Amino acid sequence: MDPHAAQSASLSSLVSSLWRNRQLITQMAYREIIGRYQGSIFGLAWSFFHPMLLLCVYTFVFSVVFKARWGVAGEQSNSEYAIVMFVGLIIHGLFAEVLNRAPSLVMTNANYVKKVVFPLEILPLISLLAALFHSAISMIVLMAAFLIFNGYVHWTALYLPLVIAPIAILTVGLAWMLASLGVFIRDVGQTIGIVTMVMMFLAPVVYPITAVPESVRPWIMANPLTFIIEQGRSVLIWGNAPDWLGLLGYSCVALAVAWLGYFWFQKTRKGFADVL
Template sequence: MIRREVVGRYQGSAAGVLWSFLNPLFMLVVYAFVFSVVFKARWNVTGDESRTQFALVLFSGLIVHSFASECLMRAPRLVIDNANYVKRVVFPLEILPIVTAGSALFHAAVSYAVLLAGLLFFNGDLPVTAALLPLVLAPLCIGLLGLMWFFASLGVFARDIQQLIGMAMTALLFLTPIFFPATALPEDFRVWMYLNPLTLFVEQSRDVLVWGKVPAWAPLLLAYVAAIVLARLGYAWFQRTRKGFADVL
């Protein structure tokens, strides 16, 4: 089902699956131009930083947000768009979020391949810590899966939830240290940014991929615990409410 989801998205197009990395590459060029050329933004204002380096740092944060956004934006309509599985077929509905998350993870992996190629081309090598990226992103995947179970169920009963999630993800794009470092904020506001769960994964993935630093183990361990709890709660909510899907649909 994940393979069908990935291939079906580009079925009939001339470029096919090639669009899976042409899209993020195009957005990378647009964002890099706007922020580094128009607004003249720099990640390290005291150092000698090229526009290419800024673009790579920017891209590493965008991938995390895009992955989370694709998962959460599609979650509220998963059951609605597969109503035939609810009404006519004995089907394990709980795998629908897994299929969507797997498809989103494929596109994120393609984007990371582009990023790694860029780092290798422009920097000449890759940091050894890049191998730790799956370990950093694992709690994000687990936590998103829990939220997807919750929103997939909630979307059946409250159709407006998709619009609210869209607004929230747009806000998180600019409330997460993607276009600027967290240290650029005054300390009074910085604490609120660290309450944003995406901040941890954006900064940790950037550390292991771009800066060559090992992840901060204590926050990462806490993220694993929180993600597992969230996944269990989301799954329990989905299983408890699924009995009412057929009546609503």
């Protein structure tokens, strides 16, 4: 394959590539998950220990030391603030982990660009699958804590995959864009970490949306994390069904961003070999 040749950017080529390389995607995602803990004593068990330790720290600091309460009516247990906040942290973590790594994906796999025939477009998807695995483990820990503290789990938690799917699609689309830009503009890798950190504080992660002044609230709602975080809490913590119409609209925008990201990646990849 000529690395300088133009690549198809159609939706059919994307679907075909993902289906044709499904085994490779699965194997490389598994290798990335295992590789994170390679050489450690506890190995993959760290994927459970890490969110458990974080949740314990958040519960102590915010519920015992700061005595923080979420902006909802009624009595709240000491652990509720930490659990509600943890939902936002998990969703932001999924988003930030993929985007922070995206600018260096092609550069760290330069041998795939120059020497072998490799479907470069699957690299962001592999990163997304690894991040989804760790987010799923964190969600299991969260649900276990919710069950321990409250004695039940809302059946609406079954809707969670439908809530997460749109932001996963949006994230991989942005990752395609950043993976390409990171090859040509090295500053992207330094900038995106700041952007994702700012996005965390401009989303209702550590505060309820009701605490934001009305004049500022539209800007917070424009953050792509806000809607998904609110919907995640709705199905996990409050026991409500998701906003189906809102999820439909969000999904349409996410699909459009994903296709634009893939289109950009395919149209610019012929220049990767020259830069690397």
